[in-house]
Amino acid sequence: METSRQDIGEGEKEVKTGRTPPSASEDVSSEALGHAVPQVKEKRKGKAEGANSTEEGASTSNLHNRGDLSTITVGGVTLQGVSVGGQETCIIIPSMKVAFDVGRCPQRAVFQDNVLISHAHMDHIGGVCLQAATRGLFSLKPPRIVVPKVIVPGVENLFNAFRALDNAELEHKLIGLEIGEELRLSGELFVKPFRTYHVVPSQGYVVYSRRQKLKKEFVGLPGPEIGRLRKSGVEITDVEEVPEVAFTGDTTAEFLTDPGNADVLRAKLLIMEMTFIDDSSTVEHARKWGHTHIDEVVPLAHLFQNEAILFIHFSARYRRKDILEAIERLPPGFREKVTPLLERF
Numbered sequence: 001m002e003t004s005r006q007d008i009g010e011g012e013k014e015v016k017t018g019r020t021p022p023s024a025s026e027d028v029s030s031e032a033l034g035h036a037v038p039q040v041k042e043k044r045k046g047k048a049e050g051a052n053s054t055e056e057g058a059s060t061s062n063l064h065n066r067g068d069l070s071t072i073t074v075g076g077v078t079l080q081g082v083s084v085g086g087q088e089t090c091i092i093i094p095s096m097k098v099a100f101d102v103g104r105c106p107q108r109a110v111f112q113d114n115v116l117i118s119h120a121h122m123d124h125i126g127g128v129c130l131q132a133a134t135r136g137l138f139s140l141k142p143p144r145i146v147v148p149k150v151i152v153p154g155v156e157n158l159f160n161a162f163r164a165l166d167n168a169e170l171e172h173k174l175i176g177l178e179i180g181e182e183l184r185l186s187g188e189l190f191v192k193p194f195r196t197y198h199v200v201p202s203q204g205y206v207v208y209s210r211r212q213k214l215k216k217e218f219v220g221l222p223g224p225e226i227g228r229l230r231k232s233g234v235e236i237t238d239v240e241e242v243p244e245v246a247f248t249g250d251t252t253a254e255f256l257t258d259p260g261n262a263d264v265l266r267a268k269l270l271i272m273e274m275t276f277i278d279d280s281s282t283v284e285h286a287r288k289w290g291h292t293h294i295d296e297v298v299p300l301a302h303l304f305q306n307e308a309i310l311f312i313h314f315s316a317r318y319r320r321k322d323i324l325e326a327i328e329r330l331p332p333g334f335r336e337k338v339t340p341l342l343e344r345f
């Protein structure tokens with residue numbers, strides 16, 4: 001009997017146990033299900049990057065490309081991602097060396113130095129040990145894995161269990177961050193967690209850039225004059241912190257009205273969960289399972305100051321067509337900002 005993806009929709013899964021075992025249908029490709037294959041502006045990577053040899057004589061170029069993700073550019077940010085509610089979420093931004101969540105560890109996620117985990121549901125953290133293991137295999141430096149502070153002991157246990165089973169080192173640096181705590185990523189980039197509202201401990205992340213910016217009073221002065229001022233000890237720059245990308249992980253729409261989350265709504269690109277997009281599910285159902293329903297977001301559309309918004313984590317019950325129709329129904333002015341992540345739909 002054919003199993004449709006509808007049978008493993010996020011809400012249904014969580015009703016029973018909070019998480020259920022993987023279904024055979026998860027491996028069914030969209031082609032096999034008769035769906036259109038995403039036609040986004042995409043580039044398939046020909047081979048893995050950073051081909052390093054390993055002691056086993058393997059090289060990273062041996063990573064097979066099956067299941068490689070499309071590359072898309074949204075709000076000026078180039079990323080790869082997959083996100084199907086209850087199945088798998090991982091959003092990869094190579095320019096920031098970041099993977100947000102790692103449900104199953106897609107190939108490109110292996111090459112990101114920083115893994116920022118929103119919460120410990122399997123579809124968001126399931127690939128975390130594999131990511132560390134594969135980096136070890138290819139002699140890449142141990143990843144930094146950032147998680148909500150409260151789940152640090154659980155994640156340590158997870159790694160210890162795999163270490164015992166696998167007899168591998170699984171080198172990594174586990175960092176528990178609390179809301180508002182800051183961690184430098186690389187160069188001028190740093191990250192801070194923000195509050196989200198899910199059914200287990202959770203947090204989102206804002207990645208900021210920090211730049212020196214010429215103070216207003218000196219703008220327009222000739223270069224030599226600015227140089228002279230600097231040499232004479234005058235402070236000529238201000239530090240500017242710009243929220244570049246925000247990622248929510250799973251949450252109800254409540255994060256939008258949290259006064260502590262202003263930067264989330266100012267980030268150039270907001271990557272937000274949008275599990276339920278039509279009246280096949282109610283707002284109450286979405287809230288009960290800690291998810292966002294589109295009907296709650298539309299009345300708040302005026303809050304978004306983001307240049308671009310990427311909707312992710314659609315329930316597996318939906319087809320590509322349903323998602324595109326839902327985007328089409330968004331009010332003008334908001335609709336233009338929104339891109340749906342259609343990988344696997």
Ligand SMILES: [Zn+2]
Pocket residue numbers: 085086087089121123124250313
């Ligand atoms: Zn999820």
Ligand SMILES: [Zn+2]
Pocket residue numbers: 119121198250
């Ligand atoms: Zn979740």
